[in-house]
Amino acid sequence: MAPVNQPTSQLITEEGPVVAIFNVAMIGHVNPTFALVQELRKRGCKVHYFLPPVSSIRAAAVESGAVPEGYLPDDPADFVMEKCGIDEPMYHPVQEILEADRALWEKTVWPLATVLRCGEHAVARCRQLGVSVILYDPFVPLGLVTAGKLGIPCASLVTYPGMGSLSDLMCTMEAEGRLAYAASIREPYAKAIQDRFDVDLACHFLTRRQYYAKTNFVTTCEDLVAQLPPPGQHQWADELRTKFSFTAVGCLVSNSAPHVITARSDSFIPRVKSFGHSLPVPELSEQLAKGRKIIYAALGTMALSDRWSIDLGRVSSYNLPIGTTGKAFCQHVWQVLLDTLRDLGDEYFCVLSVGKQPDALDFLGSSEAEIFDQLPSNVLIRGFVPQVEMLNNYASVFISHVGFNSLQESLMAGVPLVAIPQAVDQPANARKVQERGWGQAFFKPMDTVTSDALAKALREICNEGSTYRQAVQCARAELAGGAPRLAERLVAMAQEAQEGRAALGGC
Template sequence: MSPMSVPPHVVFMNVAATGHMNPTLPLVAQLRARGCKVSYFVEDTMRGVVEAAGAEWHPFRYANSGLTGTLKCLDERGIEKYVPDGTPKEEYLHFTSSMVYNAEVLLPTLLEDLEAIRPAVIVYEPFLAFPQVAAHVLGIPAVGLMTMTGPGVLQNSDDLMSPPWVQGPRKEILDTYGFDVLKNGMPMEFYSTTLNLVTTISELYIPPAPGRQQEKFGNCPFQCIGVMADPEVKRIANAHIKEGSVQELAMAEVEEARSLGRQVLYVSMGTVATSDYFWNSPFGAFGADNGLEHCTGKQLTQHVFRSCFEALGGDDGVLVIVSLGPQEDVLDGLPAAPENFLLRKAVPQLEVLLRCSAFVTHCGANSMHEALSLGVPMAVVPIFGDQPLNGDSVAASGAGLCFRNPLDTLSVASLRSALQQIMDPSETNSFRASAKMMSEKLTATGGVKAAAEAVLAQLRPRKATAGGA
């Protein structure tokens, strides 16, 4: 960088969800290490980790509102403006209905803030409709950062685009800013026509599906960059749990167990099934492909925990670490936890995986990639979204076993059998060997450094003026 040049300024935009935030934090730190200035727009609950990574935190500002994140559903103004009288609430009061409207109401203040910051590139979560509009107005590139294994895991319905609360704000944005958010986008799939970084490897990547996705996104470039994790960068254990409010896991106790020749098993059902949204509500259409449409987060989580208690309780050769999640009633009705189990509401996942022999997981994309990057085989209990496909990929790679329809396939006996195979300490354990092979492939893809180089390759350098930046 020449003395007269201005350090590149990269702006991140994201939703305040564990799996969407964590992969971005090492990239923030890497860009800062390379001399960039980084600003991060996200809900205020993420301010601590954003600033710890080296970014300047910014709220999303809304006129006449104290909201600092993204809309979870249409607000009163949006309902009055776009929803016909008599429309059932279940048709419009959900996340996908608010995405384009969120862009309409946010863009005026967001553009004010961005004009003051003068970024060179925007890195954003493709769930969000507004980053590409802002980049278009500012004349800068926008880079999507997808924390799943590719667009083919979503395949959302065209029905999501037709309601007036989607088409109305679409027209407002097009008329005001000259950008059609649905030309190359759909709710939850606003991919960049410049570049989309995907936190996976080519062997696990799922491209746009034939038909509507291929039509919409076939010309959008996707680049696999591998796992985005760095144990040196502070991250979120669970976005639904306040930092410092839970008992920490003593790694000394885990190390002592390992020194005595005990294996370590990690059990976590992620952060979505245990959230307030799904804890007491059926997964519905989200879980239809997995036999879970009538199952709640609590029912599935307790089914998994109970099976683990009974399959491994009293086995002195195994220390089981369980991430319970935020719900206070998670253990209600379950038998007492066996003595060889350590239960915590949240644990530092990377630190635990580093010490594990195996992982019982819902197989969210981050959990899958982090486990594979460390050579940890998995017993997969997928829930919805990309997780069933992720579980299929793990099984196909030989790095684990998948309980594809868990209410039918997961039992004490089947779990015990799976774990005996996956945790076999002998040199002939094919699951461990396959996980190690996947780890090598993830490392070779480049990870955080590859992502930083891809972002920096999009920059359009801006020289300083005589008066400064």
């Protein structure tokens, strides 16, 4: 391994800049980047993509034209970023952490612990590759530290509508002192990072739940960026305004880019094994030929995996009752949807994505036979499907949790929405759907999502004379062009850095 103080290699190759991307194993964070990789490759860039060892994500990176890189020299198959530092905390012993603060503590620890575990390798590898510019997910401060150590430009890629979409949560955490508490947890990690890499992460900032750079790109149009609270009301919001800049570059969704549909282990098998993950093209084509309206329903990979058993009420901005798990939310919506499809009849056909949880459909029965007996004839169950392909070619309407990527994928496909938000940024996204006429939204869904209300919304949205589809088409025009625009910005950042170094005599 090369020493960390070795001079940086030449910035720009004859073929173009060398770009390094740092990301997490979350499909909502990686999927927008694959179209960007394709655009960078068109411009002669070499792209090295630092990723956890998740085969589906790395395969998509390769397909898009990137070279996958591990976070450690031996690239162990069992490396999980989110577990870094959890068993060896710097702050205080695990047993002293109150259960209510455990999730906050873990989310505070692992990004910084990842830097300490993986930093030497990342710095040495990027130097060896001659990396010119770094793009990183805000959850991965390793990208920020690596760029700082090598003296090269970097930017973060914000794959949600900005911190303004989390205003209710952030304001509550500030009022409760939890943002300050998280800053105190970060302090010893920040000191260790500065001692080792001579990079100051400014971990005292209240907004260091996400590690923004001076330059940050948001993967949407300006109109979809969520606004911060007014100046002078909240310290965290004022900090964002004064310390960081954010540029909306447009949507990165592309029909030609790879799209990961699940990043979970293949060993996680549902009780009902026959649903599969392929797109039922013959059946969908047949339904379209019969003139039927095709409903696509998918409530997000997080609710179907990481949030299946946890309380979403605390991160829902009061959209869900305290104690509501991902399972309770999904099964409520699914039961209502099935009842609705029975009432709507053969004019409608639904593809319902239910994920891979072994107990996903236990509200219908305990065996495969019982479950299938409860399904209406106009409903087809899948674990996951290729969402971009489904939206672009078959869907008349999308019943969605309106996670930011799902929202933009629907808009780019010209498909109006029924927005049923869970938590985090989704209620804010759903408000935008309602305000802009892109569909209809169901807030507080445990109370408002009923068979009558859902049937009414679906009929209105699918009505040929409705204005929803026209509104979505206008949104698509505003969003288009994000991947090429961002690729040009990154190339320009690398070239400006090269010119600056040349003006200083190559220092």
